[in-house]
Amino acid sequence: MPTQVLMPALSPTMTEGNLAKWLKAEGDTVEAGDVIAEIETDKATMEVEAVDEGVLGKILVSEGTQGVAVNTPIAVLIEDGESVDDLDLSAANDAAPEASSDDAPASVSSSDAEQVLGADVKDRDILYAQGKVIEPPVFDEAAFTDTAECTVRVALRDAMAEEMRRDELVHLLGEEVAEYQGAYKVSEGLLDEFGADRVIDTPITEHGFTGMAVGAAMNGLKPIVEFMTWNFGMQAIDHIINSAAKTLYMAGGQLGCPIVLRGPNGAASRVGAQHSQCYASWYAHVPGLKVVAPWSAADAKGLMKAAIRDPNPVIILENEILYGQSFECPTSEDFVIPIGRARIERSGADVTIVSYSIMVGKAMEAAAELAEQGIDAEVINLRTIRPLDRYTILESLKKTNRLVCVEEGWPFAGVGAEIAALCMEHGFDYLDAPVERVCGKDVPMPYAANLEALALPQPADIVGAVKKVCYK
Amino acid sequence: MAAKKTKSSAAKVNKDELLSLYREMLLIRRFEEKAGQLYGMGLIGGFCHLYIGQEAVVTGIQSQQEPQDTVVTSYRDHAHMLACGMDPKGIMAELTGRIDGYSRGKGGSMHMFSREKNFFGGHGIVGANGAIGTGLAFSHKYKKDGGVAVAYMGDGAANQGQVAECYNMAALWKLPILYVIENNKYAMGTSNKRSIAGELHKRGEGYGIPGEQVDGMDVFAVQKAARKALDHIRSGKGPYILEMMTYRYRGHSMSDPAKYRTKDELNTMKNEHDPINQVKDMLQQDGVDEADLKAIDKEIKGIVAEAATFAQESPEPDEAELWTDVLIETDAA
Structure with missing residues (x-):
């Protein structure tokens, strides 16, 4: 059957163009890939290559024609033994997308002073993403009655150790996390317990090792990336946002990125402008990320454990001054604070x-x-x-x-x-x-x-x- | 001429393998031509980077890989997906932004993935694929699954700092990774001469990573180099760099008229170094029937036409898709 050659769109914004020149004449044989014409777009002069092979049966738009709309037939290709008159000019129609039903938002009810126990809400993440007001996830914090005093530093370390014992895919990497025991001693003792395959000192190369950890997470590992401070994490922000946060969506749900990115955030004490900055609103801006910011030792332990178990990329904004502060902290290994609950x-x-x-x-x-x-x-x-x-x-x-x-x-x-x-x-x-x-x-x-x-x-x-x- | 030169590197290739390579490269080319056509009709939007001319690189390397290996590349990715065995229908439907696309229409030309085929994208940030590939290699080593990560990047990406950072870590930890630099001479419109100091295959020298420059238009040269590199990597010796000297016939993307190079340069590559014609010449010299080649051409055309039809008939994603896959749903604790 004869094939129509259509006026092509050759840029994301082109709607019409000029047919500058025909490089083939009627009766010429055309192979796939041959340049048959030149057209002027809104940006440049471009060559039009044939996709199908055949004989140029008829030129429908002569050279020099201005303002030819995209998808206008400009020529007809025929095969041996065919004539231009065989052409069927009917056009195919695209299937139209169907409208969807709205997700019903959960209603907000007023209640008394005490914080509610919470609610199980279907599609919680979608509702959150839509900015809907829903009850926070269920959590009975009062049930964790056994507590001991510990520093935020130890709470973070214990949470990582517990989760590393629980899941072999969890590992820690970053600058000085292993032999030095952490620049702020948060990873103290982890190298001894878990060995150098799972507690890994990296070169000072945030962009590279964060991208590497994101790739490892895409293939099923569960890395915890420590930034010596979040100020240095800014070198890696492209991978955090473009590679970690967006991949699940860009992959239509096929491929997630279960990674934890953590380190001290905000001002410490007298370390100047480049080392004193809060990144909460930076990362909270990004769909596809979860962002937690612990205050107490209980927060630190419960949120760290939740972050490691979460199948999504989670940012933990710690604080250097808090590392040494002591709080009562539940001792249970099941103390996991649901992300999304104040x-x-x-x-x-x-x-x-x-x-x-x-x-x-x-x-x-x-x-x-x-x-x-x-x-x-x-x-x-x-x-x-x-x-x-x-x-x-x-x-x-x-x-x-x-x-x-x-x-x-x-x-x-x-x-x-x-x-x-x-x-x-x-x-x-x-x-x-x-x-x-x-x-x-x-x-x-x-x-x-x-x-x-x-x-x-x-x-x-x-x-x-x-x-x-x-x-x- | 070209065919004569390939004879030597293809000394031991049997006819079945020749036919298989011919078929795979032809599928890539016809698929890309069709994608270009659908773009011209406004059915594919945004950016669309075609692989026409570079077919021998991914075809030759993929032919030497094992099933447990993983692959990652940049935004010029359609060919890599086809070479990994992903379904042309699903790829084309993603290009047209439809629900049956690999990413349910939410990724587009530059962002497709297949866990099943160990293909990890499809990345639009130049150089990111180098680091993500290094992470895939890290995961192979961590899991001890015997896999090798193959990270493709362009000559432009090879200049990115994160690639150098990853060379360092990959060499330090002997990660099982093959870095394939697809050097098509132009980083978008900037010629290598104006953007690259030294030679890209030597960029690993300081880290102790062996590198080699290969005629990326000759699928047998690619195969041979890949075999050697992959043997090296699988024996536990760490990363390897292959710089594939190749050429793209089309512009950087659909809207690039490629005025930064001469017609002579393009025509010389097309007429004397075309990867598909080199194999076709050999098949003809081997006495393969013209009818057999025609049959392959017809079969490929059929596959591509079917993909194009499928990609136009598949509906656009439901509006509810806007909100899904932002996060993986988790049970409330």
């Missing part, structure tokens, strides 16, 4: 303070001071930044009607900005005052001790913000 650290009636990581401690200090001044603050420890436990925040807001969020990061497009937007979109009628944000100052971190203290949120700043939303 914790109410202090119950209160007058105002809600939402925070994460080291700022939870500052918020608790501020709450104690506020109590002396007669203001009863509720403090929410987010634990997870993405997916955000919107439910717990909004339930608290419904009770207190006033909200302050506290973060170490910069204000612009920060986690506080997201929470303020949440309160406006879903809690507008409950607000008795505009949401107040307490953030790191919008400057690179200064070195001088007094300036650094000014740049970081302090309990006094939180107290001030709370009083502002309480009109006191």
Whole structure:
């Protein structure tokens, strides 16, 4: 059957072009791959190659014609013994996509002060991805009654060790994690217990070893990548976002990336601008990632275990100053905090303070001071930044009607900005005052001790913000 | 001439193998030509990078691999998927953005994967495939499964810092990886002469990684080099670099008119070094019937036509697909 040669689209944006020149004449034999014409697109002059073989039976659009629409027949190819008149000009139709039904969002119900036990919600991740307000995952934290005091450092180490005993595919790699026992001693003793095949010192080469770990995770391993600090992890951000976070989606669900990326985040003490930065909003921006930020030793242990068991890429934003702080921590190996569930650290009636990581401690200090001044603050420890436990925040807001969020990061497009937007979109009628944000100052971190203290949120700043939303 | 030269490197190839190589390379070429045509009709969108001219590289290397091996490449990836044994229908349907595509229409030309065929993409960031391939090799070593990772990259990617970082780690830990640099002389529109200092196959020397430059238009030369490299890697000696000197006949992507090179250069490669014609000449010299070759041509055309029809008839993804596969669903703890 004769074949039509159509005006081709030769760039993502081309809708029409000029037929500049025919390089074959009617009656010429054409092989697949032969250049038959030149056309001018919106960007350049391009050659048109034949895909089918045959004889150029008829030229339908003569050279020099301007503004030929894409898919207009420009010539007809015939095979031996055929004539141009055999051509059937009917066009094929594409199947139209069908419309889908909407997923029904879970409803939000108002409840009393105490945090709900949680709910099992089908398609939780989709609902989270759509920004729907749903109850956090089920977790009965009170059931873990056996506790012992330990530092955040030891809690992180114990969680990794427990999970490495449980699953041989789990391994740890990074700079100084093995023989040096961790730049901040978080991996102390792991080399001795698990050996050099599973606790691996890497060269100082974040981009390369992160890409490598992502590849290993795609083929079924479960790497824990330690960045000496998240500041150095920025060298690897392409692999974290483009390779780890997006692959499941780009593969239509075929290929996941069960990787944990962890290390100290935010300001330590007097280490200057390049080593003092909070990455919470950077990574929380990205669909396909989960982001957790522990404060206490219990947070550290429970979230680390959850992150390692999670089949998705999980970012753990630790904090160097917290490493040495001690907390009561459940001893059970089953203490796994569900990702996506916040914790109410202090119950209160007058105002809600939402925070994460080291700022939870500052918020608790501020709450104690506020109590002396007669203001009863509720403090929410987010634990997870993405997916955000919107439910717990909004339930608290419904009770207190006033909200302050506290973060170490910069204000612009920060986690506080997201929470303020949440309160406006879903809690507008409950607000008795505009949401107040307490953030790191919008400057690179200064070195001088007094300036650094000014740049970081302090309990006094939180107290001030709370009083502002309480009109006191 | 070209055919004469290949004679020597193909001394021991039997007729069945010749036919099989011919068939595989022809499938790639016809598939790519069809993809170009569908792009021209507006059925394929965005970026579309064709492999026409480079067929001998992936065909020759894949012919020497074992089933447990893994493969990763850049965005010029359709041929690698075909060589891995992925279904042309599923690949073409992904190109047209339909539900029956390998990524359910959510990946596109540059992002396809097959766990079943050990093909790990399809990556759009230049050089990322080098690091991901190194990770595949790490996983083979960790699991002790005897597999080798084959990481393809272009000459442009070979300049990326992460590739150098991975050479270092792969050599340090003796990872089972074959780095294949497909040197088609141009990183998009920038000629090697203007972007590469030294020679790419020697870039591993400082790390103790052996490297070799190979005529990537000659499938037998590719096979021979791959066999040697893979033997080296499988014996536990660590990585190997093969720099395949090849040529793409089309532009970098569909919208590239390729004005940065001369017509003579292109025609010389097409007329004197075409990988498919070299094998075809040998088959004819071996006395294979013209009718047999025609039959193969017809069969391939049929496969490609069927893929094109399938890719146009498969529906677009359901709107609910927008929200799936962002995260793997987990049970609440």
